[in-house]
Amino acid sequence: MEKWYLMTVVVLIGLTVRWTVSLNSYSGAGKPPMFGDYEAQRHWQEITFNLPIKQWYFNSSDNNLQYWGLDYPPLTAYHSLLCAYVAKFINPDWIALHTSRGYESETHKLFMRTTVLVADLLIYIPAVVLYCGYLKEISTKKKIANALCILLYPGLILIDYGHFQNTYNSVSLGFALWGILGVSCDWDLLGSLAFCLAINYKQMELYHSLPFFCFLLGKCFQKGLKGKGFVLLIKLACTVVASFTLCWLPFFTEREQSLQVLRRLFPVDRGLFEDKVANIWCSFSVILKIKDILPHHIQLIISFFFTFLSLLPACIKLLLQPSPKGFRFTLVSCALSFFLFSFQVHEKSILLVSLPVCLVLNEIPFMSTWFLLVSTFSMLPLLLKDELLVPSVVTVVAFFVACATSFSIFEKTSEEELQLKSFSSSVRKYLPRFTFLPRIIQCLFFISVITMVLLTSITATLDPPQKLPDLFSVLVCFVSCLNFLFFWVYFNIIIMWDSKDARNQKKTN
Template sequence: MARGTEYSFLPKLSSKREVFGLGACLCLIAILLRLGVALHPYSGAGTPPMFGDFEAQRHWMEITYHLSPSEWYFNTSNNNLSYWGLDYPPLTAYHSWICGAIAHSINPDWVSLHHSHGLEDYYHKLFMRYTVLVADILIYFPAIFVFVFGVYRSLSLEDKLSTAFIILVTPSLLVIDHGHFQYNSISLGLAVWAVLASCTRHNLLSCIFFSLSLNYKQMELYHSLPFFFFLLGKALQQREARLAMRSCQVNIKFNFFRYLTIIKYGLCVIATFLICWLPFLSSISSIQQVLHRLFPFSRGLYEDKVANFWCSLSVLIKLKLLLSRGVLLQLCFWTTILSIVPSAINLLFYPTPYRFLHSLVNSALSFFLFSFQVHEKSILLAVIPVSLLAVVHPFVSTWFILVATFSMYPLLVKDGLVLPTWSLSLFFFLSSYLFLPRLSYKMHNQDRRINLLFYVSMGLFFALCISSHFVTPPARLPDLFPVLISGFSCLHFLGFLVWFNYMQFMPQQIGHTYQKYFRLVHNKPHEN
């Protein structure tokens, strides 16, 4: 609501046309930033023999276009799984197939079987960049706009637009998708569609969208528990069941209908999965092979330096050496479950959109911090729900998103994406401060010490990141700066986990004015 009064320089919008114009301009800025990042190198550019994620995606296009689906996940003479074998679920494979077909029609060399390994070509890079951009604009952009307009209905029009804009320029997603090269905007976009659907009572749609998202990238499992408990909680509530009964014109006090809804959801999920997996259902072994590709438990506890609890703990205790793989797996499993359970149970009893969004953050963060085999990029799964909460917690969301970006800094340095990281972070912080409703207001009015903490944290990150370029670490500790950065980020994430859990349990903490955002969505006066 109250923007910092000193920054009231935006022209007042009076007609629908002007709002449309502002929306178009904000979208164009978001697209331009993406195009700008796309000019920079991608992961593994010019580093044979394995290259990086870019080559992986290109290789998948090659494989899926030339081979039949039965060969996609198997090691055959045409498909060497040790060279970037397909290890994402079927929807990714279909997407690769479509892109591969388009690439083939433009220039067959780009995806020629065997011969195109490690291809690096100006126009091909451009083609790949545009595939990401198209996916982003088709799935992620509308998801965010519909989410903001559908869920935060009580915001003013300008605030809705600027909130959507802030979510769209989240630096971590931009740098990873359009710089490093991945298609996270698809899986995350589908997840946002699912969140939106379930917050606006289109529960079946939500099931379908979430299953699709899960079938695009298995990492979406990080979000699965909140979805499960949210939908289950809603189904179990009397009101939902009563609605179902009324629609059937039956008035019996029998809880059959609530179980019917659950069964409906289940069937929906199963049907979506069956359709996605259709080509792989020929035999049990085929399913097993795909699953084996998706969940490679044979890899280690963590890769590289990730801002994960285990990786940070390894500075003190080398758990990898002390415990066997089986024990480690169990340890990870139980700690993850333990850290999710409170949030999940709370959601089950109070299935409101407010708690649901917080639970998504908590679950993704718990998985990121405590689970087995975590990538730096997985923090994106927490970043997206946090950015969806940007209106509710403007200050903490901004802080979180910046920390998440810096937590990937060593990876981004490796990719040659230092400049985009800094410039996008600066852009994001400044534009949040200017355009995110309430952020400047909040930073002016909250406890000075909290602001100080924020600036100290940012300053330390800045110092760490900059000195990683200019200070040579002692020979005994070659990974000093990556470890410091990930450890420091991990500390932040632990803090954020506690804070978001606390906020989930205490919705009254955000103040009455902002609770109404959610009340409008969920007409029931159930709590907030």
């Protein structure tokens, strides 16, 4: 236990990096008339503070929904309100109705950055520390190294502290992590409560909802639906309903209220994808412009169909054999399926996949590090737009060094370390000479890293040709998408071939 001072040091390093990144520019700085996500967050403080709760989600003369209208669930709105009270105390101009539009100053930036840091410090960081402390079968030193790597994950830092996303990812992901922690420790009620909060903070957390559902239902089945399992099921249902009711209470008074909030949360009339995002639809549209050819509702159906099919196997497996390990991997694969195939995906949604990948860092260090690097790279166009090149490169290198030294990832590329042993042995039944998989994966890693480095330097230094102004960002998306597809296959293989026998064997060894 003497080494816990190192955990403090690790947390302090994480905080220092976060704050230094926050000294850089944010999205939409000095770019009227729309500004960026930073202004959206400030605008919500203005709206929630000045308008009665009934008008938050409705278009009115005081609340122009075209100008960063509130489109996140109630908890985000409450959080904005809380921040607005603090803002009011410091400087009422920051949240004055109408007149504060596009307000920018050094002090205000400091205030906004502080709100992110406080939220992070209260929710996300404690969850990470507890999660690493709870990990079994590894030494204290490894736990601390693991915490360092998770806290240094550059994607989250750059989006929350550099770009400034309008819903604090550290809050939604933090709640989700509390949920995962609770469910894995068999505090199912607390876990589901935390996860409900996460969904009510950011609807994108639905990416994680199926694994939660399957895992908890699977647990109930295991305990026997006629006895303890049924009691647990009822308890869980009550918890979920109660927490949702509590969050939505002010909007339940009228039917129109709830419907309007839902319409704001799920804007199905927007396109299949926005901007450049590294998923199937955007990458595929390089070849065929599905967005323009197919009618809107068919796009919706196709994307739903693909998403559902892609996550079905992993979810069924989890339902039948619920285990904390399977749960973590299913979280990864489900979130990745959503990211790749679902409707209206943002490039920042990759963070929802990164969080569960961070959690399996100590199990498959090589692949997780690789994935986390790719995920940060996929947001490159966004980060360049916000002038965050230097902090991005620095934090990515720092993260890579941290992972490489604490897990010595390059020595962990054997079949066993990649958790592909059972898969390759079953392939070997048909193809006896199938032993080159680890080497192929290593090769792919180097190719992928070299492509990413090359593309980053080209994008950062050269101007795109005039005919194709989006050439580089499309390339970035395409390359990331290929990587993500590979990872999706890999994670599904791990999940499907992970059997209890293999685990038992390991234990007896």
